[in-house]
Amino acid sequence: MSERQAIPTRRRGPRLKHIPLRTCVVCREKDAKRSFVRIVRTPEGELAIDPTGKRNGRGAYLCRRFSCWQAAAEGNALDRALRTTVPPEFRAELLRYADLHFRRDEEESERRALPKTDTA
């Protein structure tokens, strides 16, 4: 009995560390938790951007791509993930946050940089 207790359990298991992986609700990319930003629906039903990941409630994660935030703001990925209806105010907040924290995708800026086709 005591012999068995002395054996260290799984000192060399195949998985050394358990890193919690998160999935972006838009692009479905998986990565470690800290490279994602959590969106939370609080028990009161309020939606909030939760960069610390510590708020109570049901969470969904977005990666740090501007396009994913834009898609989340314009589409229904968050509605589905959080089982709620994302109000327009929060959609605007998502875009504002993305504007502040992430660079717009190059593709996007290229499109914007295209010369205007003014018919002179």
Ligand SMILES: [Zn+2]
């Ligand atoms: Zn993403």
